[in-house]
Amino acid sequence: MPFRNSDATTLVPTPNVRIILQGHLILEPSASGSKCDVGISRCSPDHLFSFEVKQKIRNSPEPEITLMRNVASPELSGIDILVPGSSDGVRKFTPGSFSRGNPSSDQNDLRWIIDLAGAEFHNNKVVIDGTGTEPNVRIFDGLFYTAMRTEESVIEVTRTGGDLTNLNLRRIALLVGVNINNSVLVKFTVKGVPKELLLEMKPDRFYEIRINNDPAFVNQNPTNNELANHRELREYYRAVNGLEKPDPAGGTTIDPFFPRFELKFRRPDMPDPNLGSPTIPCMPVGSDTGV
Numbered sequence: 001m002p003f004r005n006s007d008a009t010t011l012v013p014t015p016n017v018r019i020i021l022q023g024h025l026i027l028e029p030s031a032s033g034s035k036c037d038v039g040i041s042r043c044s045p046d047h048l049f050s051f052e053v054k055q056k057i058r059n060s061p062e063p064e065i066t067l068m069r070n071v072a073s074p075e076l077s078g079i080d081i082l083v084p085g086s087s088d089g090v091r092k093f094t095p096g097s098f099s100r101g102n103p104s105s106d107q108n109d110l111r112w113i114i115d116l117a118g119a120e121f122h123n124n125k126v127v128i129d130g131t132g133t134e135p136n137v138r139i140f141d142g143l144f145y146t147a148m149r150t151e152e153s154v155i156e157v158t159r160t161g162g163d164l165t166n167l168n169l170r171r172i173a174l175l176v177g178v179n180i181n182n183s184v185l186v187k188f189t190v191k192g193v194p195k196e197l198l199l200e201m202k203p204d205r206f207y208e209i210r211i212n213n214d215p216a217f218v219n220q221n222p223t224n225n226e227l228a229n230h231r232e233l234r235e236y237y238r239a240v241n242g243l244e245k246p247d248p249a250g251g252t253t254i255d256p257f258f259p260r261f262e263l264k265f266r267r268p269d270m271p272d273p274n275l276g277s278p279t280i281p282c283m284p285v286g287s288d289t290g291v
Contacts, residue, residue, distance in 0.1 A: 002029035002290035003036070003092035003110070006143055011093065011108055012181050014058070017199055017207045019081070019139070019178035020147055023047060023214035024235060025284040027113075027144075027176065028128055029090055035140045036090040039133030039287075040073065040213055043238035047282075049073060051137065052210045053186060053197060064208075068186065068197050074135045077194070080187040081209065082140035083180060090178075092291055093145035100170045103151075112146040112173040114263075115286035116236070120159065120167065121261055125244035126287045127254050132239035137211055139178060147177030155267055162261040169263075176284045214282050232263045236285055 021027070024047050026039035040049050051070040070079070092110045099105055100112070116126045150157060152170050159167040184207070186197040199207045242256035 002031065002033060002288050003144060004033035004089050006091040006093060008091075008093060008143060009095045011143070011145060012179055014206055015179040015181040016201050017142075017180040017182075017184045017209060019142065019180070019209040019211065021176040021178070021284045022210070022212045023282045023284070025211065025213050026128060026133055026236065026239065026287055027284055027289060028287045029289055033089045033091070034087070035138050036144070037133075038137040038139060038211060038284075039128055039130075039239065040136055041133060041236060041239050042073070043132045044213070044235040046215045047213050048216050049213045050210070051079060051188075051212075053199070054208045054210070055199075055205055056208060057205050058203075067199075067207075068188070070188065074137070075189040075192070076135055077189045078135040079137045080140065080185075081137065081142075081180075082185050082187070083182045084185050086141050086182065088141050090139060090141065091143050092289070093143050094291065100172075103171070107149055108145045108147070108177075110145050110173070110176075110289070111291045112149045112171055113176060113286050113289065113291060114169075114172055114283070115289050115291055116233075116240075116261075117288040118286070118291065120169070121162070122243055122258070127241040127244050128287055129239050129241045141182070141184075142178040142180040145177050145179070146173040147175040148173070150174055153268070155265055158264040158266075160262045160264050161259065163259040164261075166264075172283065174283050232265075232282075233261055233285075 024041035024044040027036055029036045053068040054064045055067050056064045094109055095106050098109050098111045149171050157169045157172050159169055183201050184199040188195050237260055242254040243258050244252050245255050247253040
């Protein structure tokens with residue numbers, strides 16, 4: 001049971017802490033759902049990692065205040081986000097029925113995410129290579145959901161490759177959010193010195209944590225050669241050791257030789273091939289999220 005189930009049918013509009021996950025990140029919940037490792041895909045060229053904690057005053061025009069900022073790979077201990085005294089773990093927002101082909105499915109449902117281990121892709125556990133994703137960020141509590149999804153009227157998303165027929169995915173998660181309506185403790189290290197930042201529940205303020213691994217600049221007018229050579233999932237596969245499969249002799253084995261999938265993005269009003277929009281295709285993906 002990766003992400004734990006939640007009975008939530010709506011999202012709290014302004015939780016005490018909102019986390020936004022953006023760019024080349026791999027979400028890998030633990031088997032018990034007690035935490036989610038956010039792997040930072042360092043194999044993706046030209047992508048830059050940043051981690052920021054911002055404080056916002058409710059109903060105020062005052063600018064937000066940055067309380068903590070990490071603009072390079074975390075130090076060896078990584079970064080922890082937790083709720084002191086809580087054992088709720090990481091949960092998924094999956095209200096009601098769901099279908100990618102149904103635009104009325106809740107736009108915040110986590111099932112819009114691309115999960116490499118899910119039935120739409122490998123349908124086997126994907127073994128992540130920590131050397132390509134660590135040190136990482138570990139989230140120990142919160143409700144995970146789709147913070148922004150694509151719309152097929154704007155961008156078409158097709159799964160290709162994998163020795164399977166092409167599959168129109170229709171809509172996918174572009175940004176993933178995590179809501180925590182509680183006090184949150186952020187633990188990190190600066191030049192080898194452990195630090196802690198407590199984000200307390202206060203009626204006049206709330207906080208946003210941005211975890212980003214996007215390119216520093218996205219060319220909105222790529223050349224035809226750039227478009228034709230772009231491969232999105234290829235960058236993620238560089239951080240994958242293989243697929244975990246049953247071993248005929250018992251137990252499991254890791255198969256490093258397996259057919260790879262790719263994503264094809266196309267704007268309906270533009271010729272093929274096409275990179276998509278400036279906000280696509282850099283999106284977080286899941287690895288055995290259980291959605």
